[in-house]
Amino acid sequence: MTTRRVNLNTESVDNYLKAIYSLGGTEEERVTSTALSERLGVAPASVTNMLQKLAASPTSFVEYEARRGVRLSAAGRRRALEILRHHRLLEAFLYKVLDYPIEEVHDEAERLEHFISERFEERIDAKLGRPKFDPHGHCIPALDGKMVKRASQPLTAIEIEGHFVVESVSDRDATLLKKLKAHGISPGVHLHVIRSTHDELVLRTGRGSKPLHLPRSVAEAVRIRFTH
Amino acid sequence: MTTRRVNLNTESVDNYLKAIYSLGGTEEERVTSTALSERLGVAPASVTNMLQKLAASPTSFVEYEARRGVRLSAAGRRRALEILRHHRLLEAFLYKVLDYPIEEVHDEAERLEHFISERFEERIDAKLGRPKFDPHGHCIPALDGKMVKRASQPLTAIEIEGHFVVESVSDRDATLLKKLKAHGISPGVHLHVIRSTHDELVLRTGRGSKPLHLPRSVAEAVRIRFTH
DNA sequence: TAATTTAATTAGGTACACCTAAAATGGAGT
DNA sequence: ACTCCATTTTAGGTGTACCTAATTAAATTA
Structure with a gap:
């Protein structure tokens, strides 16, 4: 009986690898089935299935041990x-x-x-x-x-008054992105955070516009770094 | 028991519809399973299967009668x-x-x-x-x-000396296309057909180049119209 | 018309990527 | 150490798009 090798060049495999990569963080920790299941919008059982298939394949994209999560191999990364x-x-x-x-x-x-x-x-x-x-x-x-x-942090981490530059905005939610665009918040823009409360941040963007009240839910999508 | 409707927005369905369209010709004749099978590189049984599925679906893209071939419906076209x-x-x-x-x-x-x-x-x-x-x-x-x-004809249909314009070149075979490119034959180019034999055409392209001997297998990829 | 050939269909099976339901595992708290 | 429970895995099943082999229907030839 021959070892039947599966086709790993599929959209689906791509998406699993991407998800493992982004959930693994910079330290590339093991990622759980549940996390993948949520990220990919797929049943946990389906995740287990795919991980077993990937791990069994000769072109090993992942290191996987049952009940201990997955991480990418060099090829997978x-x-x-x-x-x-x-x-x-x-x-x-x-x-x-x-x-x-x-x-x-x-x-x-x-x-x-x-x-x-x-x-x-x-x-x-x-x-x-x-x-x-x-x-x-x-x-x-x-x-x-x-x-x-690059060293950066979420805008929501800012607790004190200060000047920053927008490093990036999240691309996950189109509606949020539209709001940020409407407020003139995009990569490279200067922000002057005036104050930060439990539910919003008050700040000025660019040159002398009136203060902006940004709900934390929106500010979450923004990463910033200090102006040096 | 509910009529389960299938998903017809797939790459595969697209390819069947394209193949039926291009094999049906301008008069939209019925296309046979064998022709589709060859065009798509798929077993005849697979074609029958797909055609039955397409015909049975509420969004009817094709008109299909067993053993009598298929043609596109308005929606399919x-x-x-x-x-x-x-x-x-x-x-x-x-x-x-x-x-x-x-x-x-x-x-x-x-x-x-x-x-x-x-x-x-x-x-x-x-x-x-x-x-x-x-x-x-x-x-x-x-x-x-x-x-x-546009009214045009294959270059291989030319039996007599005459002047023509290249209307189009076939896109099916990359190697052939490269040859045509090397000979300077592309849409809009003027051709002066000097003579035509059973296995080749002799012609001049553009301005005063030396006569070109074009095998019929290559000339087949070229469609031309008369210069008016 | 009967026999043969060709075309098309049916029957049954595979791989992929999902699913639900049930069982197993292992860590947390008592 | 034992129970509980969330997480994970196994078992079994679905739809899509293929496949081969066997069968049927139609067209061609004798």
Whole structure:
């Protein structure tokens, strides 16, 4: 009986690897089935199934021990970063070349990232002048998977008055992104946080606009760094 | 027991509809299972299966009678033309905006055509200035499915000496396309056919180049019209 | 018309990626 | 150490899109 090897170049596998990557954090901790189940919108049993399949495959993308969670292998991380690169290059491309509104780039990129060729990837990268960041301010991994890591923190972590620069905005929620856009909050913008309460932050953006009251639920989507 | 309705928005269904459309010709004759089987690279039994599924579905894309072949319904034709529009717009986009070599646009477009959104379609159409033809000289269907139909004939149909213009080149075979490109044969180019034998055509392209001996197998990929 | 060939369909089966329901495991608190 | 319980896994099943082998229907030839 031959060991039947499965096809691992599927959209579905891509999505599992991406999810493990992003849930693993920078220290690449083991990720639980439940976390993956929630992130992917899939039943826990389905996750177990897929993880077993991935781990059993000769091209091992993951290290998996029953009931102890998963983490990416080197190959798995490489693949995850490749897709992340596709995703962010596509976002930049849709935004800059095809004039998409920022809140629409994510969903389109999410679909297309699985299907573009290396040539497509190379060409949009060239067309954009080898960008380092996507329109949300997230770093685009290089071809070899290298990524500059910047020190930043959530805007909601700010407890005191001070001056900051928006590093990035989350791309997960289009409605939130639209709100941020309406308030003029996008990567690179200067923020002057005036005060912070349990349910909102009061701040000024850019040059001399009137103070803005930002609910914490909205501020959560913003990451900032200090102006140096 | 409820009538379970199937999902017809799949890549696979798209490909069946495209194949039926292109095999049906302009008169939209019934297409046989075998023809579809060959075109799609799928077993005849699989074709029968899919056709039964399509015909049984409430959103009827096809008219199908057992052993009598299929043809597209109005809805099916609409869908087929929508995908053809995606395909050809993508080809034009890859060629003009992303500087793809002509022989590579087909395969990439073939993959992406199933996944781009209406917004993407609209934006590349705008970017290209609402083009009417793709880089191979094929007409791009309008949003409503309308397509100008031009009178043309295969270059291989030419038996006598005469002057012609290249209308289109086939996009099916990348190697053939490369050969044509090397000989300077592309849509819009003038051809002076000098003579035609059972296995080749002798002709001049453009301005005063030396006579070209074109095997019929290559000439088959070229459609021409008379210079008026 | 009967026999043969070709085309199309039915029958039964596979891989993939999901699902629900039931069982097993292992950590927390008593 | 034992019970409880959330988490995870196993068992069994679904829909999609394929497949091969066997059968049936239609077209062609003798």
